[in-house]
Amino acid sequence: MKSVEQAPEPLALLSINNVYLLIGFIVMFLVIKTLQDSAHPKRLSTALFWFLFGSVFMFGDVSITLVGEQITYLWVGVSVIVIALLAGMNMVSMGTYDVPDEQFKALDAKRFGNKLFIPAVIIPIVTVICTIILDDLHLGTLYFFDQSHVTLSALTLACTVALLISWRITKGSPLQALSESRRLVDSIGWAAILPQMLAMLGGVFIVANTGTAIQDLVTLFISPDNRFMLVALYCVGMALFTMIMGNAFAAFPVMTAGVALPFLIQGHGAAPAPLVAIGMYSGYCGTLMTPMAANFNIVPAALLDLKDKYQVIKVQIPTAITLLIINIFLMYGVVF
Amino acid sequence: MNEINFLPLSGIAVIVLGFAMRFNPLLVVTAAGLVTGFAVGIDFIALIATFGEKFMNSRQLASFLLILPVIAILERYGLQQRAKTWVASIKGATTSRILSIYFVVRECAAALGLINLAGQAQTVRPLLAPMAVGAAANQYGDLPQAVKDMIGAHAAACDNIAVFFGEDIFIAFGAVLLMDAFLKENGIAGIEPLHIGLWAIPTAIAALVVHLFRLARFEAKIRTEIARCQQQTKQASATDDSTTMFKEGSL
Numbered sequence: 297m298k299s300v301e302q303a304p305e306p307l308a309l310l311s312i313n314n315v316y317l318l319i320g321f322i323v324m325f326l327v328i329k330t331l332q333d334s335a336h337p338k339r340l341s342t343a344l345f346w347f348l349f350g351s352v353f354m355f356g357d358v359s360i361t362l363v364g365e366q367i368t369y370l371w372v373g374v375s376v377i378v379i380a381l382l383a384g385m386n387m388v389s390m391g392t393y394d395v396p397d398e399q400f401k402a403l404d405a406k407r408f409g410n411k412l413f414i415p416a417v418i419i420p421i422v423t424v425i426c427t428i429i430l431d432d433l434h435l436g437t438l439y440f441f442d443q444s445h446v447t448l449s450a451l452t453l454a455c456t457v458a459l460l461i462s463w464r465i466t467k468g469s470p471l472q473a474l475s476e477s478r479r480l481v482d483s484i485g486w487a488a489i490l491p492q493m494l495a496m497l498g499g500v501f502i503v504a505n506t507g508t509a510i511q512d513l514v515t516l517f518i519s520p521d522n523r524f525m526l527v528a529l530y531c532v533g534m535a536l537f538t539m540i541m542g543n544a545f546a547a548f549p550v551m552t553a554g555v556a557l558p559f560l561i562q563g564h565g566a567a568p569a570p571l572v573a574i575g576m577y578s579g580y581c582g583t584l585m586t587p588m589a590a591n592f593n594i595v596p597a598a599l600l601d602l603k604d605k606y607q608v609i610k611v612q613i614p615t616a617i618t619l620l621i622i623n624i625f626l627m628y629g630v631v632f
Numbered sequence: 633m634n635e636i637n638f639l640p641l642s643g644i645a646v647i648v649l650g651f652a653m654r655f656n657p658l659l660v661v662t663a664a665g666l667v668t669g670f671a672v673g674i675d676f677i678a679l680i681a682t683f684g685e686k687f688m689n690s691r692q693l694a695s696f697l698l699i700l701p702v703i704a705i706l707e708r709y710g711l712q713q714r715a716k717t718w719v720a721s722i723k724g725a726t727t728s729r730i731l732s733i734y735f736v737v738r739e740c741a742a743a744l745g746l747i748n749l750a751g752q753a754q755t756v757r758p759l760l761a762p763m764a765v766g767a768a769a770n771q772y773g774d775l776p777q778a779v780k781d782m783i784g785a786h787a788a789a790c791d792n793i794a795v796f797f798g799e800d801i802f803i804a805f806g807a808v809l810l811m812d813a814f815l816k817e818n819g820i821a822g823i824e825p826l827h828i829g830l831w832a833i834p835t836a837i838a839a840l841v842v843h844l845f846r847l848a849r850f851e852a853k854i855r856t857e858i859a860r861c862q863q864q865t866k867q868a869s870a871t872d873d874s875t876t877m878f879k880e881g882s883l
Contacts (some may be wrong), residue, residue: 372684384659405710476704499686574832
């Protein structure tokens with residue numbers, strides 16, 4: 297029975313705010329673990345970095361209720377700038393971790409075998425099932441999943457289930473899992489926050505009407521009625537911008553706000569989901585062709601002792617260009 | 633035509649320059665936001681509040697953090713070692729077969745979110761590249777360095793391409809969440825990350841087909857490359873011989 301909701305936000309058990317709180321708890325737990333890591337080379341600044349990040353999740357919504365949006369947005373904005381400065385001054389680093397040696401892990405791997413893959417595979421399976429079939433599961437007016445963020449609340453449930461299953465398989469408790477995750481979070485480091493920073497920049501671009509300026513620029517060269525040229529411009533633009541910056545995520549808000557959103561979505565009614573998905577992949581074609589994406593293209597050449605440090609890129613170029621062309625035609629074929 | 637206002641574009645210049653000059657990306661992005669805001673005349677306090685608001689509204693991007701404890705505990709008990717054992721057990725007489733099998737499994741694993749299961753440092757360098765080179769050596773005897781390099785580069789490319797085009801299918805991957813956040817921020821409702829992930833599948837399949845096709849032809853390329861190198865060494869040794877003869881003659 298699917299009722300038409302009049303209320304904007306129906307109550308949900310796994311509401312997005314609860315998911316944020318959970319993320320906040322995880323990050324704060326890692327902050328405490330970082331502070332306890334006495335051999336950590338950048339202990340205090342790394343802890344501060346993650347504390348500021350975690351606060352936005354832990355205290356953000358409470359703060360809006362208590363002191364209002366304006367003050368909350370201000371302190372979050374200040375935190376963002378401090379986060380960027382800490383990262384920019386290279387004050388966030390890996391700590392020290394208690395990791396069993398390779399042999400020990402190989403022994404465990406033998407003991408558990410392919411069972412180790414079960415929890416990891418459970419996550420997407422449970423998420424997809426919940427999103428497609430159980431999305432409007434509810435008891436009276438209380439929904440189980442957040443109705444406007446079904447996938448993410450389903451993901452939260454899936455991760456919890458996977459954590460319990462790993463507990464059963466490996467005897468490693470969820471608390472131990474949390475402690476272990478500090479190694480992963482630290483190895484991702486500032487890059488963990490980059491997507492959110494880029495989304496924020498995309499938001500600033502909206503306020504500053506940057507998209508409009510790009511639109512004006514685009515109309516100088518291409519007729520906004522030519523659907524195919526617009527699609528080609530979006531895909532090739534994503535690839536070129538990514539090649540310059542070495543990062544498809546950074547190219548995405550610029551090209552999408554400037555070309556995809558005004559001309560293709562608003563102008564020609566293109567379907568947003570395939571448009572952005574294929575657009576991002578066009579950016580990835582650029583990633584395969586640029587030395588700017590050093591950790592994918594240059595570092596492996598060094599690891600393998602290749603004489604020509606661009607050889608990995610050279611091998612990747614034919615696949616990248618073929619896929620870019622396929623993307624253009626695919627996008628043209630499916631979005632309209 | 634009216635004049636184009638270039639001021640709102642200043643942030644893009646900051647991004648391009650900042651990334652190109654290898655400053656920390658968080659710093660570059662924040663600076664780009666500040667410059668854009670100043671350029672269009674938003675006052676400082678309002679700009680900071682805009683930062684805060686937009687950052688708050690894109691918190692769903694951090695939900696990948698929920699997955700890390702699961703991956704961490706599995707890695708603690710040997711997930712990567714298990715993957716390594718698997719890679720080492722790939723049966724197949726030829727280089728292109730080894731690379732193809734790796735490619736398929738790596739892309740599927742990435743689509744399920746197992747992005748860090750393997751990698752350039754974890755699997756390509758210690759396992760995949762040596763195995764691929766070894767298979768070719770079994771078939772064709774001693775390999776010239778140029779051929780070894782070419783096979784190594786292909787092994788590294790396999791890993792990159794398979795991960796890139798598999799990972800966007802996984803709904804909790806950063807790229808998917810970024811696209812989702814972008815659409816929501818721009819007032820396009822009713823799109824779930826799942827839709828975006830589904831629309832990543834056609835390109836993922838295309839990547840699989842295109843790259844497997846190239847790998848199928850790779851074996852022939854190895855043979856021609858070996859032949860070319862042998863010819864070169866022959867020519868080189870021939871010239872070596874003649875110079876030594878010449879030297880001996882002049883003595």
